[in-house]
Amino acid sequence: MLKIPLFTRLVIIGLVLAGLIAALPNVFYDRVETHNDALRTIETAGATAEAEADASVWPSFLPANLVNLGLDLRGGAYLLAEVAVDQVYGDRMDAYWPEIRDALRSERDTVGAIRRVNAPEGQLRLQIENADGMATALQVVRNISRPVVSLTGAGSNDIEASASDNVITVQLSEAERVATDDRTMQQSLEIIRRRVDEAGTREPSIQRQGADRVVIQVPGVGSAQEVKDLIGTTAQLTFNPVVTRTTNPNEAPGPLNVLLPAADEEGVYYVIEQSPVVTGEQLTDSQPTFDQNGRPAVSFRFNPQGARRFGDYTQENIGSPFAIVLDDEVISAPVIQAHIAGGSGIITGNFSVPESSNLAVLLRAGALPAEISFLQERSIGPELGADSIQAGTIACIVGGIAVLAFMWASYGLFGFFANIALIINVGLIFGLLSLIGATLTLPGIAGIVLTIGMAVDANVLVFERIKEELKTARGPARAIELGYERAISAIVDANITTFIAAVILFTLGSGPVRGFAVTLGLGIVTSVFTAIWVTRLIVVTWFERRRPRTIEI
Incomplete structure (x- = not known):
């Protein structure tokens, strides 16, 4: 018999309602954004009449998570920065000097007087008075070394010491340089992120690129120079x-x-x-x-x-x-x-008041471990972003109408059921994007358009299977039941391969590629859910009410 248990029905309806409610704030984007900005202002600067009025434009009992618009949709600044990781080596050697000096002083009777002499950047050179005590001095310095804290540097020490005449040269080992570079980049990323967040920007994208570069995308700012002034110091x-x-x-x-x-x-x-x-x-x-x-x-x-x-x-x-x-x-x-x-x-x-505020932000966010230089910079105006949104919206509408018309023309009433599920599917995508705080870019819109085209594939497989089962004259109820049961394996196989491709794109890609992969992956999940469960619930509910003796697909 064609039946869906009551509990399963409630779960399906609950998930659909939860997803659509989560997507609801995006329908009132400007209003919800004003509400969120006001709440952030109240939290950081205290309540004011204007802020409380702005906060009241959206009900507090409704979700307020939005799909963040990327740089190409909102406009903003794009920067490619390079971190001078080599600078940190000299700072490390300066930090070692007091410790090494104090350790050698304990062996003054053997090594004699100690003094620091000029050395190239990244090296520490010490001159000892008694050349005969060089072996002792080297051992003292090497005893100060510590194991390298990294997976690739296991078993290595962080500094190396060598001697020439009565001069000891100390420098970081190769394994420690690699580990230091990685820590420097991680620290730079975190400090840049904290500085940009302190300025109140919306959902910046800050990602490492290669060994010593950082890609910074900050939507909603007027120019790249504003971001440079904030993080370039x-x-x-x-x-x-x-x-x-x-x-x-x-x-x-x-x-x-x-x-x-x-x-x-x-x-x-x-x-x-x-x-x-x-x-x-x-x-x-x-x-x-x-x-x-x-x-x-x-x-x-x-x-x-x-x-x-x-x-x-x-x-x-x-x-x-x-x-x-x-x-x-x-x-x-x-x-x-x-x-x-x-x-x-x-x-x-x-100081002026803005300069003192900016200095406080920079100090509170912490010092960058090394100097950064900007290799590329560009600003994207909000007008271009608005054009991108309009073009993406038109593409979604045209693609959606074409798919809806095709399904209705091809499968009649069952095609109409599939269209309802398709609309729910798009709502669920935006609901999930809102819940996870994802950023929607122009390639992300392309992923949604592609999902709209792919979403009906599962329904096509089910409907064609039902048509085959109707030929056996087992009755419409049994044909619908077998149609869904026997199409599931093909649906899962087809979507798993695409989902694997989306995971690979997300793992290996960056920026826009990852945005496309996120919307494509979420679209696959929601498409399978709506095709197997939502459409089936609609069909079963209709069948239980009408009890038709025959059906046409």
């Missing part, structure tokens, strides 16, 4: 001891010192020690504020380790100046008046 904040202040830009800073300009005083330079007391990496928070004179400033707070080091330094150097250095410029060089405990302070300078 490394925001490397350090607190360094001051050696002297000068007006001579050519003054020799001396070994292990650097000469940096003052940000707010033209013609003024500071000679500072190269090794910082604390860095921006130890910051836990930064906020725009005002100083005691009402001028814009930035407050900051260190983590426990940074607070302890900062407190110890200020306690031991009362009366001495120290420099607050941001991106190789001294933005402030105050004199330490007292012990600064608690790990918090304030950065003052010639």
Whole structure:
């Protein structure tokens, strides 16, 4: 008998209703987007009358997840950036110097005096007084090395030491360089993402490309320059001891010192020690504020380790100046008046209110581990995005009408049932896209159009099978039942192969290719569901009410 249990019917209807309700916000896209923006504003900046009014334009009891529009549909900025991963090697060697120096000092009787000498970028060179103690010095340095933390570098150490005369050269091992490059890229991706998110942009796409490049797509911004201004600054904040202040830009800073300009005083330079007391990496928070004179400033707070080091330094150097250095410029060089405990302070300078807010965002998001350069940039206007949406909509409508007309003309009433399921299928696709927070691009629209054409294939297989079963004169109920049962294997086989292709596209592709793969994969899932269960429920419900003695397909 042609029967569907009540529980199964309720599950099918529930899934369809849930998917259509999830897709509903996309019908009122502008209204729901205004509602979501208002909620985000209330959460970050507090409630205002305008924000509460905007939040009320969409009922709070309804879902508010939208299908995010990609760069080619909304307009925005596209950037291809390259990360200078080699820069990190020198920073690693600078960080090793105090540890190696202290370890060698414990063997002073054997190696004699130790001093650091100039070396190429990425290397650390140490000169020891007693060449006879070279073997001991090398062993001390090698004992400091640590295992490489990566799958490919298992069994290797992070640094290598070699000797020539009385000079020891220390550098990262090849395995550690590979692991460092990977960590640098991961950190850069996360910091770029945090900076872009801090600015309140909608659903940016930030992806690694190759060994040292990053693709950044930010929908809804006016130009690529806005994104560059936000993420192009490394925001490397350090607190360094001051050696002297000068007006001579050519003054020799001396070994292990650097000469940096003052940000707010033209013609003024500071000679500072190269090794910082604390860095921006130890910051836990930064906020725009005002100083005691009402001028814009930035407050900051260190983590426990940074607070302890900062407190110890200020306690031991009362009366001495120290420099607050941001991106190789001294933005402030105050004199330490007292012990600064608690790990918090304030950065003052010639800031405007927007500049202090932007600096706080950059510091709060963290310092980029290495400099980035932009290889490509382009801006896509919202008018072009609107044209893309219109073209995609027309393509969907034309393709949908053609398929609907073909099915109705070919299969009559059963074709009408298939058309209802096809409309539900498109709604379910948008519902799933909304639930997972997917981004819809122009290739994604192509995937939906392709799904519309493929969605009826399963129904065609079922209907043709039912026509074959009717020839055996077993009756319409038995023919419908056998038609669905015997067509399932062909439907599953045909869609699994396409789904595998979608998975491969998603795994190996990037950007637009992945957008196409997502809509195609979701479309296959919803197509199989609507063909096997939704259409069958419609047909069974109609058959139970009409009880026809014969059916024509």
